[in-house]
Amino acid sequence: MENFHELLLTRHSIRKYTDEPVSGEDVKLILEAGLMAPSSKRKTPWHFVVVEDKAMLAQLSQCRDAGAGPIANSALTIIVTVDMTRSEAWVEDGSIAAVLMQLQAHALGLGSCWIQLRNRSLGEEATEDIVREMLEIPETMGILCAITIGHKDEERKPFDEEKMMWEKVHIAKW
Numbered sequence: 001m002e003n004f005h006e007l008l009l010t011r012h013s014i015r016k017y018t019d020e021p022v023s024g025e026d027v028k029l030i031l032e033a034g035l036m037a038p039s040s041k042r043k044t045p046w047h048f049v050v051v052e053d054k055a056m057l058a059q060l061s062q063c064r065d066a067g068a069g070p071i072a073n074s075a076l077t078i079i080v081t082v083d084m085t086r087s088e089a090w091v092e093d094g095s096i097a098a099v100l101m102q103l104q105a106h107a108l109g110l111g112s113c114w115i116q117l118r119n120r121s122l123g124e125e126a127t128e129d130i131v132r133e134m135l136e137i138p139e140t141m142g143i144l145c146a147i148t149i150g151h152k153d154e155e156r157k158p159f160d161e162e163k164m165m166w167e168k169v170h171i172a173k174w
């Protein structure tokens with residue numbers, strides 16, 4: 001990867017993965033990216049649950065009515081949980097850690113996708129409750145998202161700089 005802008009231009013959600021395992025060194029680098037994430041008041045309230053077991057990944061992919069499919073064929077999935085009793089900004093803290101892990105995965109040539117777990121459901125049941133029970137996550141931990149990771153089995157076109165949404169930028173006033 002040439003530089004950080006190039007990294008951003010070529011990042012896209014990847015939902016299809018090959019069967020190739022992700023190396024331990026790469027998993028370590030990805031987790032380190034999360035562990036170095038900035039957090040409100042430097043509370044570092046996140047905990048990451050790394051799931052590699054195929055049967056558990058298949059089970060986790062059924063935790064929502066739709067949209068969690070990529071978990072099933074990922075090489076690993078990291079569940080981002082954040083201690084809600086330690087930070088009123090737990091959603092922000094967890095989101096930043098999740099995105100940094102995605103960018104590190106991309107920089108390593110791996111694909112990843114954010115799968116929303118917070119405020120999602122399977123029928124009448126909250127996805128958070130389902131995942132909490134499956135992975136024995138304490139009640140104090142908010143369950144934000146799953147970051148699926150694996151070797152890419154799909155190609156995505158880079159962003160087109162010509163189509164950058166500059167209309168969303170307001171200078172000085174709205």
Ligand SMILES: Cc1cc2nc3c(=O)[nH]c(=O)nc-3n(C[C@H](O)[C@H](O)[C@H](O)COP(=O)(O)O)c2cc1C
Binds near residue numbers: 113
């Ligand atoms: C907060 C958030 C929730 C998301 N939830 C899901 C999800 O549950 N399932 C999924 O397949 N993708 C999910 N995504 C990925 C988005 O669909 C994706 O980022 C968006 O379509 C833009 O595409 P890109 O990432 O390829 O640029 C989520 C992304 C974010 C930031």
